[in-house]
Amino acid sequence: MDLDEALLEELHGIATVTQGPRSTAIARALDPSLARDPRGLAEAAEETAASGALLPAALCWSRLILLHHRAGDLRRRGEALRRLKHLQVRSGLDFPPYIAGALALGELTAREQEIVDLAAQGLSNAAVAEKLFVSQRTVEGHLYRVFTKLGIADRSELRDLQF
Incomplete structure (x- = not known):
């Protein structure tokens, strides 16, 4: 799922010869030297999105997701996925396959989505368990995995998710 380094280098070269704030943001987003720089990738993603170049911004977020995934940093991966x-x-x-592949790392199973929907409505773990005919421990386990996948810290953040 890696983006070909030669392609990235070529796109970066093309973007650097154009002028203007948007071109500068795109060139930064395509900069191969950001491959191992999480802070730089996040800044480039924000800058590029602010310039209106959404696909290069998505490329930065995807690169960041995969960087955190490889490092085993699931919390930060989840934040970038969000x-x-x-x-x-x-x-x-x-999105093209590379970006869609990064998004797939955060996809919820049908059961996880069902539990998230109920928990986001304000139901307690016990109430969700009763409604779905599972144990409270099962609900807790699913929510733990969801929190890890999506990089959230507590239940209140479930209401803010956009699925």
């Missing part, structure tokens, strides 16, 4: 998902919802774009 940002990419928000960008997708905001833009309405169908």
Whole structure:
């Protein structure tokens, strides 16, 4: 699922010869030297999205997701996944396979989504368990995995998710 380094280098070269704030943001987003720089990738994603270049911003978020995934940093991976998902919802774009592959790392199972929907409505773990005919411990386990996948810390953040 890695983006070909030669392609990234070529796109960066093309973007650096154009002028203007948007071109500068795109060139930064495509900079191959950001491959191992989480802070730089996040800054480039924000800068590029602010310039209106949403696909290069999505590319930065995808690169960041995969960087955190490889490092085993699930919390930060989840935060980047949320940002990419928000960008997708905001833009309405169908992302190319590389970006869609990064998004897939945060997809919820049908059961996880069902539990998230109920918990986001304000139901307690016990009430969710009763409604779904599972144990409270099962609900807790699913929510733990959801929190890890999506990089959230507590239940109140479930209401803010955009699926």
